[in-house]
Amino acid sequence: MRGVFIAGTDTNVGKTWVACQLLVNARTVGINVAAMKPIASGSFGFKNDDAVALINAAESEEPYELINPYNFTLPISPHLAAQEAGQTIDLQVICSAATKLEKNGAWLVVEGAGGWLTPISLHHTMADVARILNLPVILVVGMRLGCLSHALLSAAAITTSGLRLAGWVANSLPRNQTNKMLKESENIATLSTLLAEPPLAYFAQDDSSATTQHQAATAIARLLGNNKNR
Numbered sequence: 441m442r443g444v445f446i447a448g449t450d451t452n453v454g455k456t457w458v459a460c461q462l463l464v465n466a467r468t469v470g471i472n473v474a475a476m477k478p479i480a481s482g483s484f485g486f487k488n489d490d491a492v493a494l495i496n497a498a499e500s501e502e503p504y505e506l507i508n509p510y511n512f513t514l515p516i517s518p519h520l521a522a523q524e525a526g527q528t529i530d531l532q533v534i535c536s537a538a539t540k541l542e543k544n545g546a547w548l549v550v551e552g553a554g555g556w557l558t559p560i561s562l563h564h565t566m567a568d569v570a571r572i573l574n575l576p577v578i579l580v581v582g583m584r585l586g587c588l589s590h591a592l593l594s595a596a597a598i599t600t601s602g603l604r605l606a607g608w609v610a611n612s613l614p615r616n617q618t619n620k621m622l623k624e625s626e627n628i629a630t631l632s633t634l635l636a637e638p639p640l641a642y643f644a645q646d647d648s649s650a651t652t653q654h655q656a657a658t659a660i661a662r663l664l665g666n667n668k669n670r
C-alpha cells in the first residue's frame with residue numbers, strides 16, 4: 441500500500457489536524473490523495489467528524505463506507521464501542537476498503553484512533569490496523585506535558601511492530617488545562633535527540649499560515665522523496 445498511517449501519542453494530539461494539512465498540501469502540488477479513518481468512536485451522527493474533515497481535505501468523492509468502515513456512537517475505546525454496538529471489527533474489511541481507495545495509485549493518508557496500542561478488540565489494537573495496511577507510520581506528538589514518555593514509548597512500539605517509523609511531527613496544541621507545556625522548543629530538541637531525528641514538520645497553533653503550508657510541503661517532499669516511504 442502507498443501512503444502513511446498517522447498515529448499519535450494519545451487522543452486529541454492533532455492526528456486529524458496534521459492528516460488534513462498533509463492532504464491539502466499534497467493536493468496543492470498535484471498528488472492524487474485518498475483518506476481513511478478506518479475506526480471512529482464518539483460520532484454523533486451518521487458520519488464521524490474526523491472522517492468528514494479528512495474527506496473535505498482530500499476532496500474525496502469515494503463512498504463514505506470505504507473511508508470510515510467502522511463508526512461508533514459512544515466516545516469510548518473502539519473495542520468497547522464495537523461491543524456496545526454488537527459488532528466485531530474485521531481487519532480484512534479495513535484492508536479491502538483501503539485497497540479500493542488506493543486503486544488508482546492514490547497516496548493514502550490513514551488516521552488511527554487514540555494512541556498506537558488502542559484496543560480494537562481483546563485480541564487486536566490499532567497497531568494491527570497499521571500492520572495489515574503495511575504503511576509507514578508518522579507519529580504525531582502533541583506537545584504537552586507528558587509527551588516525551590508517550591513519544592518514546594510509541595516510537596519503540598512502532599518499531600517493535602515491524603513497521604517503519606517514517607518520522608515524527610511536533611504539533612503545538614491549543615493551550616488549555618490539559619495541554620500545558622513550558623519550554624516547547626527545548627522539548628522538541630530533546631525529542632530530536634532521543635528519537636535520533638528532527639521532526640518531519642513542526643506545526644504551530646495555526647491552520648492557514650504560510651509557515652504551516654511550508655512545513656507540510658517539506659514533510660510531504662521528504663516522505664515522497666524517499667522511495668522507502670511510498
Ligand SMILES: Nc1ncnc2c1ncn2[C@@H]1O[C@H](COP(=O)(O)OP(=O)(O)OP(=O)(O)O)[C@@H](O)[C@H]1O
Binds near residue numbers: 452454456553611644
Ligand atoms: N497545530 C494546531 N493548531 C491549531 N489547532 C490544533 C492544532 N493541532 C490540533 N489542533 C486542535 O486541537 C484539537 C485536537 O486535534 P485533533 O482533533 O486533530 O486530535 P486527534 O489526535 O485527531 O484526536 P482524536 O484522538 O479524537 O482523533 C482540535 O480541536 C484541533 O483543531
Ligand SMILES: [Mg+2]
Binds near residue numbers: 456
Ligand atoms: Mg482525530
